[in-house]
């Protein structure tokens with residue numbers, strides 16, 4: 001395993017509500033790379049995201065997961081967040097009573113990145129402008145009454161401000177119109193850098209056209225069964241999962257990388 005590897009998952013098994021969902025996931029997301037995680041509905045993608053981020057309902061029953069050499073499994077969700085791990089949920093929750101501006105300040109504070117009020121507001125305005133989010137959103141309650149696309153943009157705003165070291169985006173592209181999709185992809189592109197890894201969970205190869213992932217992994221029945229380059233996503237779009245899962249299910253296969 002290379003020294004620069006950041007997220008290293010080996011043989012990870014997990015269950016929820018007494019049901020085995022992850023059956024030995026192997027996955028490495030090195031520093032500075034963008035990886036895509038694809039797979040049919042119910043294959044365990046969101047479960048993997050929640051398990052990695054330490055959601056208490058997901059019980060790890062085997063394997064290992066480390067981040068920058070630190071064993072994640074004994075750590076609570078907030079401790080993982082302090083390590084710089086960030087999850088954009090598939091279904092973001094609204095928090096009535098908490099404004100966007102207060103939420104973001106509190107989130108920065110929780111990560112030990114508190115800024116003076118003026119600097120924070122200046123930074124917030126700049127990032128909102130880049131992401132084409134209207135200033136009026138600052139005083140709205142977080143995700144309350146937001147459209148699907150607006151919720152997703154709000155997550156990208158969090159990402160841009162918090163600058164985590166590993167971002168897991170669970171279907172941040174679903175429900176977005178074409179322009180919003182591009183905005184989100186550009187947002188991710190802008191915040192990714194040499195010190196940040198990104199795992200994008202998606203059903204849509206279109207976002208990958210913008211993000212140009214370094215690797216694409218396919219999860220099936222709780223295991224990564226095929227990994228490859230961007231071309232793998234294009235083949236899934238063209239032919240569906242059947243040809244790939246038929247060939248690769250059971251043992252993890254590595255395909256040619258770009």
Ligand SMILES: Nc1ncnc2c1ncn2[C@@H]1O[C@H](COP(=O)(O)OP(=O)(O)OP(=O)(O)O)[C@@H](O)[C@H]1O
Pocket residue numbers: 016017019021039040041042043044045046047048090
């Ligand atoms: N809390 C739960 N209780 C029972 N079963 C669950 C629970 N959470 C997930 N599962 C089951 O685990 C399996 C994997 O679910 P998961 O949400 O991880 O899939 P996914 O790959 O993210 O699917 P999708 O593409 O539809 O988002 C599904 O069969 C789901 O019904």
Ligand SMILES: [Mg+2]
Pocket residue numbers: 045046047090170
């Ligand atoms: Mg999911």
